Amino acid sequence: MGNVQSVHELMRYISKMNRENSVCQFSIPGKGTFTLVLQEEDDKEPSIQDDASANPALDQMMKESKKQYEKDLGHSTKGLLDSLSSEDYIHDES
Known part of the structure; x- marks a missing residue:
């Protein structure tokens, strides 16, 4: 050690x-x-890239997400949570 x-x-x-x-x-x-x-990668497990290659809609979504990220158009989880108020949640009055 x-x-x-x-x-x-x-x-x-x-x-x-x-x-x-x-x-x-x-x-x-x-x-x-x-x-x-160290845990070796499992070559049998498909990667995200493999999934995107097999699914054109997922591939397009990832490309659009990357473009938005590069343009700084994304929102952080903290930013989203900070923007919510109690009125944004469904209240069960039963």
Whole structure:
């Protein structure tokens, strides 16, 4: 187990991980001890890109979303929640 003093040190630990060396324990002063476990990607699981390639509507939606993000037209979850008031929720009076 090593003490991590910088992001670069942590990335060095992570970059050395592989199938045989899949567990890394490290300590961050003032935070505590961490155990990092490498889980290999499952090649059988379809990626989001695979799903988009198979579904033209999803592909188009992702492209439009990316354009809006690049134009800073998106809204954060916090912004959405902050914009809601109690009147925006359905109230069951029963």
